[in-house]
Amino acid sequence: xLHRQRDFAEAMSPDPTMERKTAIDVAGVVKRFGHxxxxxxxxxxxxLAIRDNEFFTLLxxxxxxxTTLLRILAGFEAVSEGAVSLYGENIAGLPANRxxxxxxxxxxxxFPHMTVAENVAYGPQRLGRPVKEIAETVxxxxxxxxxxxxxxxxxxxxxxxxxxxxxxxxxxxxxxxxLLLDEPLSALDLKLRQAMRAELKQLQRATxxxxxxxxxxxxxxxxxxxxxxxxSEGEVQQIGTPTEIYEYPANRFVASFIGDANFxxxxxxxxTGGMAKCxxxxxxxxxxxxxxxxxxxDKVTLFLRPEKVRIEAPGDAGLAGMIQTMEYLGQSIFxxxxxxxxxxxxxxxxxxxxxxxxYKTGDRxxxxxxxxxxxxxxx
Amino acid sequence: MPEFRNVGEVRGLRSxxxxxxxxxxxxxxxxxxxxxxxxxxxxxxxxxxxxxYAKAFGNADxxxxxxxxxxxxxxxxxxxxxxxxxxxLVMTRGGPFRGRGASLTMISLPLxxxxxxxxxxxxxxxxxxxxxxGLGNVIIAxxxxxxxxxxxxxxxxxxxxxxxxxxxxxxxxxxDWATFRYVTLPILMPGILAGAMLSFVxxxxxxxxxxxxxxxxxxxxxxxxxxxxxxxVTPEVNAVSSLLLLASxxxxxxxxxxxxxxxxxxx
Numbered sequence: 001x002l003h004r005q006r007d008f009a010e011a012m013s014p015d016p017t018m019e020r021k022t023a024i025d026v027a028g029v030v031k032r033f034g035h036x037x038x039x040x041x042x043x044x045x046x047x048l049a050i051r052d053n054e055f056f057t058l059l060x061x062x063x064x065x066x067t068t069l070l071r072i073l074a075g076f077e078a079v080s081e082g083a084v085s086l087y088g089e090n091i092a093g094l095p096a097n098r099x100x101x102x103x104x105x106x107x108x109x110x111f112p113h114m115t116v117a118e119n120v121a122y123g124p125q126r127l128g129r130p131v132k133e134i135a136e137t138v139x140x141x142x143x144x145x146x147x148x149x150x151x152x153x154x155x156x157x158x159x160x161x162x163x164x165x166x167x168x169x170x171x172x173x174x175x176x177x178x179l180l181l182d183e184p185l186s187a188l189d190l191k192l193r194q195a196m197r198a199e200l201k202q203l204q205r206a207t208x209x210x211x212x213x214x215x216x217x218x219x220x221x222x223x224x225x226x227x228x229x230x231x232s233e234g235e236v237q238q239i240g241t242p243t244e245i246y247e248y249p250a251n252r253f254v255a256s257f258i259g260d261a262n263f264x265x266x267x268x269x270x271x272t273g274g275m276a277k278c279x280x281x282x283x284x285x286x287x288x289x290x291x292x293x294x295x296x297x298d299k300v301t302l303f304l305r306p307e308k309v310r311i312e313a314p315g316d317a318g319l320a321g322m323i324q325t326m327e328y329l330g331q332s333i334f335x336x337x338x339x340x341x342x343x344x345x346x347x348x349x350x351x352x353x354x355x356x357x358x359y360k361t362g363d364r365x366x367x368x369x370x371x372x373x374x375x376x377x378x379x
Numbered sequence: 380m381p382e383f384r385n386v387g388e389v390r391g392l393r394s395x396x397x398x399x400x401x402x403x404x405x406x407x408x409x410x411x412x413x414x415x416x417x418x419x420x421x422x423x424x425x426x427x428x429x430x431x432y433a434k435a436f437g438n439a440d441x442x443x444x445x446x447x448x449x450x451x452x453x454x455x456x457x458x459x460x461x462x463x464x465x466x467x468l469v470m471t472r473g474g475p476f477r478g479r480g481a482s483l484t485m486i487s488l489p490l491x492x493x494x495x496x497x498x499x500x501x502x503x504x505x506x507x508x509x510x511x512x513g514l515g516n517v518i519i520a521x522x523x524x525x526x527x528x529x530x531x532x533x534x535x536x537x538x539x540x541x542x543x544x545x546x547x548x549x550x551x552x553x554x555d556w557a558t559f560r561y562v563t564l565p566i567l568m569p570g571i572l573a574g575a576m577l578s579f580v581x582x583x584x585x586x587x588x589x590x591x592x593x594x595x596x597x598x599x600x601x602x603x604x605x606x607x608x609x610x611x612v613t614p615e616v617n618a619v620s621s622l623l624l625l626a627s628x629x630x631x632x633x634x635x636x637x638x639x640x641x642x643x644x645x646x
Contacts, residue, residue, distance in 0.1 A: 075550075076549075076550075095549070096549040096550050097550070097551075097552045098552070103546075105547060109543040109544050109546065110547075111544060111547070113565045113566055122548070122561070123552055126548075126551055126553045171550075
């Protein structure tokens with residue numbers, strides 16, 4: 001009876017994250033360039049699992065190893081240690097041309113001497129597909145990326161955005177199990193980049209192919225991904241959904257790399273019922289949910305997003321402060337508020353209906369911090 | 380404060396330039412004009428006529444020499460271009476290997492070695508080994524000095540080529556051969572054509588080395604023209620030289636047209 005109930009529940013509401021196969025499994029991968037003491041370690045023991053039909057993003061600053069990891073998945077680099085498998089098959093020793101994985105290159109790498117149609121047909125041709133099938137695939141792919149009218153053009157006759165679409169069509173034409181995208185939007189201008197985000201996401205849903213997307217742009221990562229792996233210095237810092245990464249960063253690096261963040265160094269005075277009382281270096285006290293493993297006496301970092309603080313007229317409630325500087329950004333206004341700590345607290349205020357800015361530099365204000373807004377980072 | 384002027388306004392520059400051009404091209408123009416001289420004295424104009432062309436075309440020795448030149452230039456160019464292409468691929472795509480720098484120097488060295496040295500060295504090799512293949516000897520000699528001329532434009536093209544294109548081909552299931560056949564080679568083609576053109580022209584007008592290594596019966600056109608001059612210059616020499624010039628100009632024009640079309644397609 002219990003079994004039947006669970007089966008029924010699963011059938012009715014399939015959990016989108018729990019029941020999927022693993023598309024790519026990276027286990028203990030180390031990548032060194034060069035030999036001996038001069039070797040540069042690009043990846044230090046990276047392990048992660050990318051699920052089937054997932055839009056997975058590798059996010060990090062330049063030099064964090066995200067592109068190296070992508071090149072390992074594509075087969076352009078060999079691992080120094082560790083294993084990589086694609087749908088259960090170990091692919092560590094397989095050359096790039098024998099992996100069912102295709103890449104959208106950062107600068108597209110379209111073949112300049114071929115037409116758009118010939119570019120898209122290249123993969124299926126190498127796979128020895130019948131001529132008729134190839135023609136159908138090319139037509140379908142060009143339609144998918146809305147480039148039917150440009151089939152006979154050469155890449156040099158296309159705009160950056162159009163080349164981007166052709167690169168997508170070419171990589172999707174052989175119907176790979178996994179599509180790798182190496183910062184494909186970085187060469188486009190802002191408006192086009194934003195439009196392409198929605199299109200990429202839609203394309204991933206339409207094709208059902210697992211996407212592995214590499215970017216250093218946190219907005220891109222948050223807006224498109226099912227899950228994100230944040231990387232830094234050759235290590236995975238955190239893997240989670242955009243919400244998890246933004247709301248519950250695992251450490252200070254993740255918190256500061258994604259979005260804006262305030263950090264207050266404090267010490268735990270005592271914990272009662274899961275709530276910790278903390279005292280900052282300058283003596284301000286805060287009460288917040290204790291991080292797992294936190295004990296009284298521990299040094300911790302408190303973390304607060306600027307948009308989770310409300311500015312009010314000075315009063316009894318909240319934290320007293322004085323506005324030091326303000327930065328008007330149109331949509332929002334960033335205030336630096338001196339609260340007696342070493343560094344001022346950054347607070348984001350929304351633009352008002354009347355377009356006015358209610359506070360100015362030098363004003364005394366009161367900062368109201370929501371009960372759940374302040375988070376504790378152990379690291 | 381220095382004043383910047385149009386270089387055309389510098390006094391005497393314009394006339395110097397014109398004088399220089401005249402020095403370069405006037406002899407060639409005169410050579411061509413006098414090839415249409417109907418008289419038998421080289422520098423005395425006695426009327427327009429194509430009779431020296433007719434004579435040159437009818438001269439069996441000239442025909443043989445021209446044929447030799449074409450055979451040597453064609454075969455030497457084909458061999459030199461293939462070798463140069465392979466060498467350029469190894470140099471730009473082969474990764475680091477022992478003796479890479481030395482190899483590069485060796486390939487380009489014939490450009491700097493005085494031609495007479497190469498010629499004598501070749502002569503010694505052929506004489507010492509007793510190798511006597513007639514036209515084959517000339518072809519071998521031409522291949523050696525054509526390789527660097529073919530190599531340079533091919534290597535330049537390969538170095539300018541984005542290696543991610545080859546990665547993209549591998550990513551799209553292209554084997555090493557397919558990648559070379561469908562991506563590297565077509566993109567490299569203008570470089571190979573340029574290399575072949577250059578080596579063809581260099582081979583066609585080579586004199587010193589051919590003079591040294593060519594035995595009886597393997598005389599090429601430049602060597603034959605030299606022997607004609609020694610017997611006294613007639614407008615026939617002008618006619619043959621003009622034809623040689625025409626062949627070179629046609630080749631260069633052809634190359635220019637081919638590359639221009641490609642450039643228009645890819646630019």
